[in-house]
Amino acid sequence: MNPKFALPSLLLATCLSLGNLSAADDLSAAKTAQAATDSQSRVRTNFDDGWFFAKEDVEGAQKVDFDHSQWRKLDLPHDWSAEGPFDQKAPAGAPGGFLPCGIGWYRKTFTTPTSGELRTAIEFDGVYKNSEVWINGHSVGKRPFGYLGFQYDLTPHLKSEGENVLAVRVDNSLQPSSRWYTGSGIYRHVRLTQTDRIHVAHWGTAITTPEITKDAATVAVETTVRNDSDREESITVKISAESQTVSTEVTLAPKSEQTVAQKLKVPQPRLWSPDSPNLYSLSTELLVGDKQADALETTFGIREFRFDKDKGFFLNGESLILKGMCNHDDLGPLGVALWDDALKRRLVMLKEMGCNSIRTAHNPSSPELMDLCDEMGFLVVNETFDKWRYGWKSENGQLVANRDRPAVRYGYHLHIDEWWERDLSDHIKRDFNHPSVIMWSIGNEVPEAQKYGETETLIQMRDLCHKLDPSRPVTAGCNFIAGANESGFAELLDIVGYNGGGGSCFQYEQDKLQFPERKMYASEVPHSLQTRGEYRTLSRYREPKHQPADLTAEEVFPETHNKYESSYDNAGVRISSRDSWRLTRDFEFMAGEFRWTGFDYIGESGGWPRVLGNFGIIDLCNFPKDTYYFYQSQWTEEPMAHLLPHWTWTGKEGTDIPVQCYTNCDSAELFLNGESLGVQTFTEENDMHLQWMVPYQAGEIRLEASIDGEVVVTTAHTTAGPPAAVKLASDRDEVSIADRQLAYVTLTAEDGNETMSPKAAVPIQLSIEGPGRILAVCNGDPMDSAGFQRDNITTFNGLASVIIAPTGEAGSVTLTTQPEGLPEEKIVIEMK
Structure with missing residues (x-):
């Protein structure tokens, strides 16, 4: 286990903003093409517009003279699965939301200036999955993993005159390929980058701040410089920040690269945190003689953090509890096609709720999400893999690893042995410099290692993380923690993540006694369920032995459809939102929790006719559910109060209905049609919500929430008539x-x-x-x-x-x- 982990800040990777990029079929390429220029020697051009697409496997589509004029014209990012239709017989089934997958082709023609001194590369941020790319009929690479970006050098095959043809084949035909909806196609942004033959390598800037004081922060920069020319060159590497400049001269042989280490000081540093996400700018310049060969800007932030086995998480020397959300990659009805504007909306909603942390469950997210987390102030558990090799089976009433069958028939297990090192390395290099990232998560619910002690993969992945980034701890999301404890899996992690599965969410205290040196957080808890606007007074859990007491002796809302879940926080898998947060809050050694999930998502639906997962506290349309306000009541200080349920229950006159309130005020009074139903205050036993049993009658229920006896928030529901x-x-x-x-x-x-x-x-x-x-x-x-x-x-x-x-x-x-x-x-x- 790595010692101490008192971590200095890591800095935001270079990623120029290209605006909120469209997936519109008909967006005018002439009006929307954008280019970002770092210098005269480095030009990054947005390459999203003007593609042609066919949703079928087309023989010979990689050839230069292939005629794609009858294909559909569109702009990227693009997710063809989200276009539907939903089909009960779709091979992706309930995990994939009953949406289509298959094989698709993309083609684009372009012209570009080329010369012996220019290097032209294409960069894809994400293609799901099994992609292969051709330029002018030449294959330049394949990538099975659908969640990480990649770059290919096009230079050897480019034409200096006339049109070049870029072709991409995407194969997501073998289904199911995941435990949830993945989408299909080139679903993130694409860029064309032109540099000199002497340039900073792709993801070639690594920056830390090993020393931070009130007066100054040391900025340590490692720059990987490539010389793709045919001659030896003497190169000056010049870095600058806050009026401080350092230059170093190196000599590179032809077709080689070298990493140059440098340091400079930032005076009176403004520290990065969720409340104050301060960012700086670093300039990197490569000079050959007096000629500029390459130049780029890197945005960075300065912060330090540590995990304490007894006191939890500390940021910039102050205790901070992680108030986190797990989120899948899709953007609701947009599928996984990345719209930067839609992504930012989601983060704004979480920020307003008081969320300060994101777990990228369960694969690398887009570079844009990482940038937004830096800019808006979210701490990130950065996860690379879900399952590794095996699934689960029942053995003597217990779930154990199934060595004969993978978790997903056509999942990552088909590629892990060949690709895990490349995929994990690229993930760390891509996101190394983000100040938001505080942990690398190398897996989620991996039974083969947890239960049977096959820890070789864990050790190899952990050691690679430590080698590439010794400043951040390594974690994994562990369900059935008892097996992980027995096998030694958990003790091989720097920080142990507790998923709820197998009752792990009930083992914090006993595990702390058994493993006093362990650093712990709730990586995926709770799995509560809600359908917006639906209620039941009888509790319903997937694991009934953990089910909370019913709110009434008989069901008040028997009309609620069996495929819908209750918004009273009495539906879920094994622990409620309130009980989970109480454990996390009260156990000082717990660094925080990441609930499953922030938003409803496509897939993991539980079976037709449901096509969505209902675990979110915000629905697929971005409408908050009642539990959103529970978290807001616990995670924010601006006075608020939320009342549930609504008050339109025709036919239930005289029936006692549980009326609940989430508030961060200290007391509240409820009124029915102007008559007080009494003041409620929080008690030691009931410190998460207030409740009144109210005989239903049409009209208005109004709540007045107070702090120190003064009403500061009023909210109400009024009985509605038929829609007009x-x-x-x-x-x-x-x-x-x-x-x-x-x-x-x-x-x-x-x-x-x-x-x-x-x-x-x-x-x-x-x-x-x-x-x-x-x-x-x-x-x-x-x-x-x-x-x-x-x-x-x-x-x-x-x-x-x-x-x-x-x-x-x-x-x-x-x-x-x-x-x-x-x-x-x-x-x-x-x-x-």
Whole structure:
């Protein structure tokens, strides 16, 4: 185990912002192509626009003279699986959300200046999966893993005159290939980079700050310099930050590279943290004589952290509990196609809830997510792999590793022996410099190593992490922790992550007694379930032995569909959100927790007709569920209060309904139609929520929350009548085309008094005019399998969402909705 892990800051990797990049089929390439120039010697061009696509395996499509003119034209990023249709018989099944996969081809033609002094490379941030790339008919590389970017040198095969042809084959035909929805295609950004033959290598800048004081921080920089020319060169490596400059001269042989170590000082450093994500800029320049060969800018932050076996996590010398969320890679109805704007929206919602940490469950995320975590202030557990080789089977009533069958029939086990070292190395190199990253997670729920003690893979992966990055600890998400303890697996980790599986979430205290030197955090707890707007008063857990007490003797809401889950925090797998957070909060040695999950996601649905996982505290449309406000009540200080459930229960007159409140105030008073139902305060036994049993009658329930006897927050629910209209509201009135923004339009069913109808299911026809298009629709219903790309939607529990994208031209876009039997509504959004 690595000693101490009192970690200095790591610095943000060079990643120039290219705007919020579109996946629109019809976005004008002439108007949206962007280039980022570090210097005259290094030009990085956005390469997302102007591709041709065929969703089939086409013989000879890699050849230069192949005719792709009849293929579909589109811009990247692109996920063809999200385009549907949902199909109960789809080979991906419930893990893949019953969406199609298969084989697809992409082609693009381009011209580029070439000379003996230029190197041209293509960089893909993510292709799922089994990709192969050709340039002018020459194969330049294959990559099975679908979650990591890669770069290929195109220089030897480029034409200096005329068109070049880039072709990409993507094979996601063998299904299932994962335990959740993966999407298919070139789903992240693509860039073309041109440099001199003498240049900083790909992911070739590694920066740490080994010494930090109030007066100065030492910035240690390792720069890998490549000489791809045919002659020996004397090169000056010059770095600068905060008016400090250091230069070093090296001599490189032809076709070689060398790593140059340098240090400089940053005076009076402003430290990076979730509350103050301060960032700096480092300049790197390569000179051959007086000529600039390469130059780039690197954004960085300065911070130090450590894990303490008894006191948890410390950042910049101060105790900090990790308030984290696990998230899959998809962006809801957009699939995995990366829209930077959509990704940022999600992080904004989590930040407003008080979240300060992200676990990239269970594979490398996009570079854009890492940049946003740096900029917005999220700590990151950076995970590379899910399962390694084997699945589970039942043996004497216990789940154990199944050596005869992998967790997923066509999963990563097919490639792990050949590719794990390359994939893990590239992940560390790509994300090495992000100040947000605090741990490398090398696996999630790996039974072969945990249960049977086959720890060779763990040791090899851990040691590689330590070699490439000795400053960060290594972790893994362990379920069935008893087996990991017995085999020695857990003790080989620097920090032990506790997933809930196998009751691991109940073993913190006893494991701390047994392993007093262990550093611990909850890596995937709790697995609670909620369907937005649905309730049950009888608890329902996957593991009934852990089930909490029922809220009533008989079910108050028997009408709730069996495929929906309760929003009372009484549905889940084995522990509630409240009980899980109480354990994490009260055990000082626990560094924090990462709940499963922040957002609902496609796949892991539990079987048709459900197509979504309902573990999120925010639904697929970005509408918060009740539990979102539980976390906000525990993780924020700005006074807030949230009341549940809604108050439209026609036919339940006189029935006692549990009314609950999440608040960070110290007391609250509930009123029914103006009559006080009493003041509730938090007690030692009930310190997570307040509750009243209220005989239902139509009208208003109102809550007044107080601090020190003064009312600071008021919230209320009013009984709604039948829907009389569907109102439209956009999150923005103007959309920036250059920034590739999206407009999220919320459709709310309201009664004649403009009160939301919380159970309304209103079918709505959609139409759009102007330079915009309906990119996706969604209502958050886990059983809605009609598809994300269509011109109609039905509200689910009163709400639905329409996502509008620009088509490249400025002007006014009008979205018109025609609800069945209700008045037509319009909203206008300006494309700027």
